[in-house]
Amino acid sequence: MVTANIQNAIEIRGLQKSFGSTQALTDANLIVRSGESRALLGRNGAGKSTLIAMLTGLVTPDAGSIHIQGANGEVTEGPGSDSIACVYQKSTLVPELTVAENISLGAYPRKRWGSVDWPAIRRTATDQLKDWGYERIVDKTVADLEPLEKKIVEVCRALSRGPRILLLDEPTAGLDEGASHELFAQINSLRQRGVTVIYVSHHLEEIFKVCDSVTILRDGRDVLTAQTADLTVNRIVNVMAGVSEEEAAAAKKEIAVEHRRQDQLGETRLTVTGATVGSRVLAANLTVRAGECVGLTGLDGAGHVQLAQAIAGQLALDNGTVDHNGHTLGQGNVIKTINAGVGFVPEDRHVNGYVPELSVEENATLTIVDRLRGRGGLISPGRRRARFTELSGAWAIKCDGPTQAVEELSGGNQQKVVLARALASNPDTLVLVHPTAGVDVTAKESIYESLRALRDSGRSLLIVSTDDTDLEICDRVIVMYKGEIHAELNAGYEEWELVGAIQGAEAAA
Amino acid sequence: MSTHTPTVAGTPTSRRPLNIIDQARSSGWARELALLPAIILAMVIGAILSPQFLTANNLLNNVLVTSAVLGIVVIAESIILISGYFDLSLESVVGLAPMLAVWLVLPAAVGGSGFGWSPWGAFAAMFVLSIVIGLINGFLVGKLKLNAFMVTLAMLTLLRGLTMGLSGGKTLSGLPAEFLALGNTKWFGISIQIWLFAIFLVAAAVFMRSHPVGRKLYAMGGNNAAAAAAGIKTLRLTIGVFVAGAIIAAFAGLMLTGRIASVTANQGDGLIFTVFAAAVIGGISLNGGKGSMIGALSGVLLLGIIQNILVLSQVPSFWIKAIYGLIILSALIFNYFAGSRRTRRVV
Structure with a gap:
């Protein structure tokens, strides 16, 4: 084993980790000098999250070594939750408390008899905030802060415990352009104070403003570590996608637009015109034909999810129209949308996909419970069972029986129940958001098989996803960027085209 | 709907018969009957402690008749709990609703309004x-998303205060026959109170188990979010x-007034505690x-039996x-x- 160099803040060698049959990391190395600012890049599933989880000690590696420089400058083996200050995309502040209280949260200084030392709390916070020039907010309630101020409080709190390594995960999410720039300036001044920064972001242009160097992960390996100055956005995209410079150039020349199954497509079934939802979706247009499978993707917050929700009646459009088979939709009326023949699979099954205590059968038929009436207006158990049997066959749901509670199923089968629910109303069009999120490979394959069968039976599918494999079954992929439709790629696109379009690069197509 | 209706892909329909075990599981009988051993045990203890316990007269006229009003309010509260909310103010409705009715009917000389309304009008x-009370509760909790505990606690206090104000703290008696009929009528030798409880229970059980609206609740x-995403109109149901x-609590209050042939200013006071106790003991989840x-x-039934045993064995009521x-x-x-047993997973 190599002894860690004192100059290195982080030294990770040969890290391996598998979850069941999935190899999340095969051989990951990450060596970061003290005071360096390093970007950690990679597509979804490249192993980024696993590497971060190991760095902070949430996940233990199967093999490999981790050395981290602690608060006292000493290097210790093993992950350190104390030696790394983490600021995640999701806020961990308590909105009702003041900034000072939040910074000392859970580690309040005490007076001699054990009572909380309020002046000390205020002093600590002021000291921390002074470095940022933000000491004026020390007495404010977090709920009243600007997004950037909240971010700064998070960073202060993380660093107040002593670590010299700061991990920032998508720090500009929720910040506008001006605030982002200010944050970059703050991060740069932080580095001059000797803090090592690990920077994770999907927004590549940020990397060039904040980071000295870049490590790119692909398929669980670190495939490239280089100085930012030696890189371009294009090169990063190519490495992330795993194509060589020459391949990318060649592919760019012959944009092989393959009109797969064009003859099998029917008339236009869904037309969205000028759809606007707040500032999330800006005048988006799209059409989906009968028997067509269209993908919709983008970075977090690009508006693709909101657009899908608006089409499915979960959100009302502020402007624009949705036309489906001659029905005007987009008013945020779920029942009307279902009756017009649109089925919906929500983004997160735990939040609004299923009712855990109810049976598989009831969950799968929840959207059509009024159509299952038999004698005396009561639900006909036979009719419900018959419908469920069809649906469970279509999605290959594995359960003990129709009356098993959904909470007892595996994630993949829970997801299939949610898919079944969308199909229960026998819709012409299915809008699916992250249809394979959090399901294993086998369940994924099974879901794709069902989706292909639905497509081939003439249904229209709109698949909203950031998962490459979900998009592979699509005839076209529409990419959104900052609320607008940014690019449209036909099946047969190269991965770098997709990656580039998602990052907001001007599309070649 | 378009003209073409694609069929569901996959295996053809196989109409599997509903077997007994499936049915038992779908209605959760195993869980529902969880209290049966406790009820039997309580009855055995009752029989040992008091020879009067296991008599038809005691079981019908004491246990069941005194449980009927409680039982109907428990049904109302259970429906609200299953829907994911709760309502403390039901106990005040049990007091205020019959107080209003009696007050409208009785002459001023005996503490009434002197308006001389007919019982049916009252x-x-x-x-x-009670509809207005329910609308206000439902609107505040469902539409304004105010905390159900505080809203219904405030409503409880408000309605209790109205009852006190209307009656001046007095007990109103000398009720017309229409009121008393709910207390002393017998059908086939069994008190109407038991019949009404049975009717409410069967209706509520069928409704909650088999009616689409019951399942939506x-x-x-x-x-709640999953229901809304599936197109269930949750606000409307919440207010509903x-x-x-x-309404059910008002009816229960009327039954209580009929049974004791008067209405006191504190009728229903403290009832909500027993209502929640019975519902929770009976397996209704407070989380909905x-x-x-x-x-x-x-x-x-379990609470009714225990209370009866305590009375029969002359436990001082202070201990109850x-x-x-x-x-x-x-x-x-x-x-x-x-x-904690439901951790089993099927992959």
Whole structure:
């Protein structure tokens, strides 16, 4: 084993980790000098999250070594939750408390008899905030802060415990352009104070403003570590996608637009015109034909999810129209949308996909419970069972029986129940958001098989996803960027085209 | 719908017969009958402690008749709990609704309004009042998303105060026959109170188990967001359950007034505690989405039997509250252990 160099803040060698049959990391190395600012890049599933989880000690590696420089400058083996200050995309502040209280949260200084030392709390916070020039907010309630101020409080709190390594995960999410720039300036001044920064972001242009160097992960390996100055956005995209410079150039020349199954497509079934939802979706247009499978993707917050929700009646459009088979939709009326023949699979099954205590059968038929009436207006158990049997066959749901509670199923089968629910109303069009999120490979394959069968039976599918494999079954992929439709790629696109379009690069197509 | 209706892909329809075990599981009978051993045990203890316990007269006229009003309010509260909310103010409706009706009917000389309303007009007014109460509760909780605990606690206090104000703190008696009929009529030798309880119970059980709206209430209580995403109109249902709860509680109050042939200014006072106890012991989840009317019935019966035994064995009534509290704590602990078994997963 190599002894860690004192100059290195982080030294990770040969890290391996598998979850069941999935190899999340095969051989990951990450060596970061003290005071360096390093970007950690990679597509979804490249192993980024696993590497971060190991760095902070949430996940233990199967093999490999981790050395981290602690608060006292000493290097210790093993992950350190104390030696790394983490600021995640999701806020961990308590909105009702003041900034000072939040910074000392859970580690309040005490007076001699054990009572909380309020002046000390205020002093600590002021000291921390002074470095940022933000000491004026020390007495404010977090709920009243600007997004950037909240971010700064998070960073202060993380660093107040002593670590010299700061991990920032998508720090500009929720910040506008001006605030982002200010944050970059703050991060740069932080580095001059000797803090090592690990920077994770999907927004590549940020990397060039904040980071000295870049490590790119692909398929669980670190495939490239280089100085930012030696890189371009294009090169990063190519490495992330795993194509060589020459391949990318060649592919760019012959944009092989393959009109797969064009003859099998029917008339236009869904037309969205000028759809606007707040500032999330800006005048988006799209059409989906009968028997067509269209993908919709983008970075977090690009508006693709909101657009899908608006089409499915979960959100009302502020402007624009949705036309489906001659029905005007987009008013945020779920029942009307279902009756017009649109089925919906929500983004997160735990939040609004299923009712855990109810049976598989009831969950799968929840959207059509009024159509299952038999004698005396009561639900006909036979009719419900018959419908469920069809649906469970279509999605290959594995359960003990129709009356098993959904909470007892595996994630993949829970997801299939949610898919079944969308199909229960026998819709012409299915809008699916992250249809394979959090399901294993086998369940994924099974879901794709069902989706292909639905497509081939003439249904229209709109698949909203950031998962490459979900998009592979699509005839076209529409990419959104900052609320607008940014690019449209036909099946047969190269991965770098997709990656580039998602990052907001001007599309070649 | 378009002209072409694609069929569902996959295996053809196989209409599997509904077998007994499936049915038992779907209605959760195993869970619903969880209290049966406790009820039997209580009855055995009762029989040992008092020779009068196991007589038809005692079981019908004491246990069941005194449980009927409680039972009907428990049904109302259970529907609200299953929907994911709760309503403390039901006990005040039990007091205010009949007080209003009696007050409208009776002459001023005996503490009434002197308006001289007919009993039927008074009944109508009473139900209109309870609908308004339910609408206000439902609107504040469902639409404005105010905390159900505070809203219904405030409503409880407000309505109790109105009852006091209307009656001047007095007990109104000398009721017309229409009121008393709900207390002393017998059908086939059995008190109308028991019949009414049975009718409410069967209707509520069928409604919650098999009516689409009943199932929507379960879905809403189990996961409000999932229900809304599936096109269930959750606001409408929320207001609906509060209105239904208030109407049922008003009826229960009328039954109580009929039975004791008078209405006191504190009728229903403290009832809500027993109502929650019976519902929770009967397996109705305070988190919503779980429980059944049969379970609620078993909770009511168990409490009724225990109370009867305490009375028969001449336990000083001062101790009864302490014993109730103990029983509820035991039931919660029991439920915790019974509930921790569902960790089984199927892959």
